[in-house]
Amino acid sequence: MTSPIPTRTQVAIVGAGPSGLLLGQLLHKAGIDAVILERQSGEYVLGRIRAGIIEQTTAELLDEAGVGARMHREGLPHDGFDLASDGGRLRIDLARLTGGKRVMVYGQTEITHDLMDARAAAGLPTVYEARDVTPLDYDGEHPRVRYTTQDGLVHELQCDVIAGCDGFHGACRASLAPERITTYEKVYPFGWLGLLADVPPVAHELIYANHERGFALASMRSMTRSRYYVQVSADERVEDWSDQRFWDELAQRLGPETAAHLVTGPSIEKSIVPLRSFVAEPMRFGRMFLAGDAAHIVPPTGAKGLNLAASDVGYLARALVEFFKERSTLGIDHYSQRCLRRIWKAERFSWWFTSLMHRFPETGAFGRRMQQAELDYLTHSVAAQTALAENYVGLPFED
Numbered sequence: 503m504t505s506p507i508p509t510r511t512q513v514a515i516v517g518a519g520p521s522g523l524l525l526g527q528l529l530h531k532a533g534i535d536a537v538i539l540e541r542q543s544g545e546y547v548l549g550r551i552r553a554g555i556i557e558q559t560t561a562e563l564l565d566e567a568g569v570g571a572r573m574h575r576e577g578l579p580h581d582g583f584d585l586a587s588d589g590g591r592l593r594i595d596l597a598r599l600t601g602g603k604r605v606m607v608y609g610q611t612e613i614t615h616d617l618m619d620a621r622a623a624a625g626l627p628t629v630y631e632a633r634d635v636t637p638l639d640y641d642g643e644h645p646r647v648r649y650t651t652q653d654g655l656v657h658e659l660q661c662d663v664i665a666g667c668d669g670f671h672g673a674c675r676a677s678l679a680p681e682r683i684t685t686y687e688k689v690y691p692f693g694w695l696g697l698l699a700d701v702p703p704v705a706h707e708l709i710y711a712n713h714e715r716g717f718a719l720a721s722m723r724s725m726t727r728s729r730y731y732v733q734v735s736a737d738e739r740v741e742d743w744s745d746q747r748f749w750d751e752l753a754q755r756l757g758p759e760t761a762a763h764l765v766t767g768p769s770i771e772k773s774i775v776p777l778r779s780f781v782a783e784p785m786r787f788g789r790m791f792l793a794g795d796a797a798h799i800v801p802p803t804g805a806k807g808l809n810l811a812a813s814d815v816g817y818l819a820r821a822l823v824e825f826f827k828e829r830s831t832l833g834i835d836h837y838s839q840r841c842l843r844r845i846w847k848a849e850r851f852s853w854w855f856t857s858l859m860h861r862f863p864e865t866g867a868f869g870r871r872m873q874q875a876e877l878d879y880l881t882h883s884v885a886a887q888t889a890l891a892e893n894y895v896g897l898p899f900e901d
């Protein structure tokens with residue numbers, strides 16, 4: 503940043519991931535000032551390869567923030583996806599099952615890019631590489647955030663409200679005394695090994711595969727860039743996975759018919775994500791609000807992480823507009839409760855879909871039979887498919 507570092511703002515946003523950046527943009531549209539403090543550099547944030555599926559409500563929020571144009575141009579609308587198991591394929595026809603709803607394939611990296619560009623174009627302040635970010639005095643009416651810049655200088659940002667958009671390992675939730683917060687957690691005994699490559703996707707739609715060797719997912723970022731994942735055990739190291747080993751494993755799990763169309767190539771990125779379900783309650787502490795991964799984590803199977811982050815921020819932006827513009831505390835008073843109702847439903851769906859599609863060493867042959875029976879039920883029950891589809895496209899917003 504070249505302009506002087508601000509010492510006072512209305513909303514101090516901690517974290518320049520999708521939650522923090524989208525909140526900044528929605529507040530800017532509403533005429534509310536915000537400063538973003540981010541621990542990493544902008545390039546580092548953009549280098550993280552994460553989510554790829556956008557719900558319609560998230561797309562609408564990006565439009566509202568004025569950053570949806572490239573997503574509409576370059577994003578790929580998807581009307582369905584496939585579930586594969588034991589050689590069979592079941593198409594979940596999202597559009598038909600949900601009365602015309604669909605999802606959009608558009609990478610988190612691209613969304614982050616669009617939000618960063620909009621923020622820079624509007625000249626809005628972001629402090630990158632801010633170290634030791636510490637939220638202070640949020641139980642009173644004059645919160646502050648202390649942080650250290652790259653040159654070693656300690657700064658303080660006075661504000662009316664702090665938004666903790668700083669992810670699972672962030673400073674905001676960590677600043678709370680343990681007795682103020684209740685956490686719920688399930689750690690799965692496996693992770694996802696992901697590979698990104700500039701090769702055309704194996705199919706036009708996503709394929710979620712349940713295989714006896716473990717789960718696999720065929721996804722994409724565009725018609726020339728593929729994103730694939732295979733389930734690996736929790737102690738697996740990415741160094742032990744050459745590209746060839748990855749492609750061989752993926753091909754086995756997708757099955758011979760699908761693998762016949764698989765185009766392989768050198769990886770651009772390869773990393774392992776641990777799988778976890780986590781919720782912290784509540785999400786408001788005086789004048790500090792948690793949003794996105796700072797408050798909850800879902801396993802990526804249901805593609806809900808980024809979408810939940812966006813819905814939290816949608817609620818928070820609306821509540822802050824009521825607070826600053828209408829002098830009403832109604833929105834901020836209900837923020838936590840509103841978000842959590844949606845979050846728990848997404849947690850349930852992500853846990854269920856993870857349980858259906860992965861290999862669980864501890865549940866053995868009985869567990870696998872249960873999965874096969876449920877997949878068979880899904881194949882023959884429109885009701886079961888509808889329940890899957892309406893959760894996948896995103897549940898409607900409730901007040």
Ligand code: RFL
Binds near residue numbers: 521553
């Ligand atoms: P983010 O994206 O973690 O951004 C938080 C930002 O806060 C910064 N930060 C701090 N800044 C200042 N001071 C501190 N003390 C700070 N501590 C942290 C971080 O550098 C970062 O820039 O959270 P946000 O904005 O809430 O967005 C949430 C989404 O990123 C997340 O839900 C999804 O990406 C989850 N997720 C996935 N979701 C999907 O739907 N599909 C996926 O395929 C998928 N893959 C993933 C994922 C999450 C991952 N993580 C968190 C390990 C893959 C990975 C690797």
Ligand code: PHB
Binds near residue numbers: 552729802804
């Ligand atoms: C992705 O493309 O990264 C992706 C897609 C669907 C998921 C998870 C990840 O459920």
